[in-house]
Amino acid sequence: MTADAPLTEARPAPAAIDACPVCRARGSQPFLSVAGRDYRRCGTCAARFLDPRHLPSREAEQAHYLHHENDPDDPGYRRFLSKLAIPLLARLPMASRGLDYGCGPGPALAAMLREAGHSMALYDPLFHPDPEPLSHSYDFVTCTETAEHFHRPAEAFAGLMSLVRPGGWLAVMTCFQTDDARFQDWHYRKDPTHVVFYREETLRHLAAARGWRCEVPVKDVALMQRPSAQEDAG
Template sequence: MTTSVTAQGAVSPPCPVCGRDETASFASVDGRDYWRCPGCAARFLDPRQHPARAEEYAAYLTHDNDPHDPRYRRFLSKLADPLLDRLPHHARGLDYGCGPGPALAAMLREAGHEVALYDPFFAPDPAPLADTYDFVTCTETAEHFHRPAEEFTRLRDLVRRGGWLALMTCFQTDDARFAGWHYRKDPTHVVFYREETFHHLAQAWGWTCEVPEKDVALMRRPAARDASA
C-alpha cells in the first residue's frame, strides 16, 4: 500500500456534500485519490473512481444484517435510543437506505411507530419518497452516496416541520490514520463525514444538530414556519 499526495495538476472536483468549488488534494491510497473540503470538512473519493452500480450491489449482498441479530440491534441502538427519546407517540418515519434486512425499522415499529422503507437496491419503490415524515433515519448509508448534496436535499425535504433526520456513519477524525482506516477500505464507501460536516449542513438549512452518541447526528427541522427551513 502506498500513500502520497495526489498528483499535482489534478483538477479539483467540487465538494459533493456542500457544493464548494474549491477543494484540496488530501491523499492517494492504493490507487484511489481523495479530496477534502475546507468548508464542510468532508473527505471524499474522486468521483471519477466511484464503483460501478453492479460492483456496489455485489458488495451489499455480502453484508449480514439480520434484523433478529442481537449484536446488530445493539449497534443500531446507538441511533435508535436517542431518537426514540425525542419522538412523540405513534410517529411516522422512513428508513432511507434500509438494506436487505431492515432491523432499525423493526426496532422502531416495536416501539410503536410507523416506518416506511426505501432503498435503491432492496426496496426501490419510490412511492414513500412522495410523502413527508416525523422522522427519517439513514444508518450506514450516507458514506455510499455518490451525489450526497442531492441525497441530503431529498432527505431534508422528506422531514416535516419539527421532525428529525437521524444519521449514523463512522465519523472521520484522524487524517494520519486515514490510509489504514477500515471504513476507507470498503470500496463502496466514497464520502467520509466529520461531526462538523453535519453541523455545517444543519446551519445551512437553518436546522439544529446534536451528536448524542459517537457517529450519530440528530438534525431537527424547526417547528415554526421559516423560509430558510
Template sequence: MSAERRLSSPDSMKCRVCGAPGCRPFLHVQGRDYWDCRICSAVFLDPAALPSPQEEHAHYLRHRNDPDDPRYRRFLSRLAEPLLARLGPARRGLDYGCGPGPGLAAMLREKGHRVVTYDPFFAPDRSVLAGCYDFIVCCEVAEHFHEPAREFALLDRLLAPGGWLGVMTCFRTQDELFARWHYRRDPTHVVFYKEETLRHLAAVRGWGCEIPRKDVALMQKPEREEKTA
C-alpha cells in the same frame, strides 16, 4: 496531504457534500484519489473512481445483517435509543437506505411508529419518496452517497417541519490515520464526515444538530414560522 496523481482538476472540483468550490487534493492511496473540503471538512472519493451499481450491489449482498440478531440490534440501538427519546408517540418515519435486512425499521415499529423503507437495491419503491415524514433514519448509509449534496437536499424535502433526521456513520478523526482506516477500505464507502461536517449541513439549513453518541448525529428541522398579519 500530497498525492501522486489526480483524476480531476482542483480548480473545478466542488465538494460533493456541501457544494463549496475549490476542494483540495487530500490523498492518493491504493489507486484511489480523495479530496478534502475546506468548508465542511468532508473527504470524498474522486468521482471518476466511484463504484458501478453492479459493483455496489454485489458487495451489499455479502452483508449478513439479521434483524433478529441481538448483536446487530445493539449496534442499531446506538441510533435508535437517542432518536426514540426525542420522538412523540406514533410518528411516521422513513428508513432511508434500509439494506437487505431493515432491522432499524423493525425496532422503531416495535415502539409504535409507522415506518416505511427505501433502498435503491433492496426496497426500490420510489413512491415513498413522495411522502412527508416526522423522522428519517440513515444508518450506515451516508458514507455510500455518490451525490451526497443531492441526497441531503432530498432528505430535507421529505422531512416534515419539526422532524428529526438521524444519521449514523463512522466519523473521520485524525487525517494521518485515513490511509489505514478500515472504514475507508470498504470499496462502497465513498464519502467521510467529521462531526463538523454534519453540524455544517444542519447550520446551512437552519436545523439544530446534536451528537448524542459517538458516530451519531440527530438533526431537527425547525417548525414552520408563524405568519404575521
C-alpha cells in the same frame, strides 16, 4: 445500506473535481492517494471524499452489498443500531411516522422503531426500490450506514431533508472521520463502496446551512431537527 439521492433517474456526470460533493463549495484540495484511489478534502465542511473519477459502478456496488449480512433478529446488530435508536426515540412523540431510507435487505432499525410504537415505511434502491414512500412526508427519517455510499451527497441530503415535516428529525449514523494520520489504514475507508467520509462538523455544517438544529448525542450519530412551522414562518 446503499442509497443515492431519493430520486430514481440515472446519475448525472460528476461535478468539477475541486467541487465538494457534500456542500458544493469549490476549492477542495488533494488529500491522499492510496491503493490507486485519490481522495480530496473540503476546507468548508471538512468532508473527505473519493475523487469522482474513481467512483465505483452501480454493478460493482451491488455485488459488494450482497455480501453484507444484517439480520434483523441479531442481538449484536440491534445493539449497534441502538446507538441511534435510543437518542432518537427519546425525542419522538408517541406514534410518529418514519421512513427508514437505505434500509437494506434486513430492516432491523425499522423493526426496532415499530416495536417502540412508531409506523415505518421503507426505501432502498436495491432491496426496497418502490419509490412510493418517497412521495410522502414524515415525522422522522433515518439513514444508517448509508450516507457514506452517496455519490451525490448534497443532492441526497437535500432530498432526505425535503421528506421531513416541520419540527421533525433526520437521524444519520455514519462512522465519523477524525484522524487524518490513520485514514489510509482505516477499515471504513477500505470498503470500496464508501466514497464520502463525514466529520461531526460536516453534518453540523449541512444542518446550519438549512437553518436546522444538529445534535450529536454520541459519536457517529447526528440528529438534525427541522424548524417548526412557527419557526419557519418567523
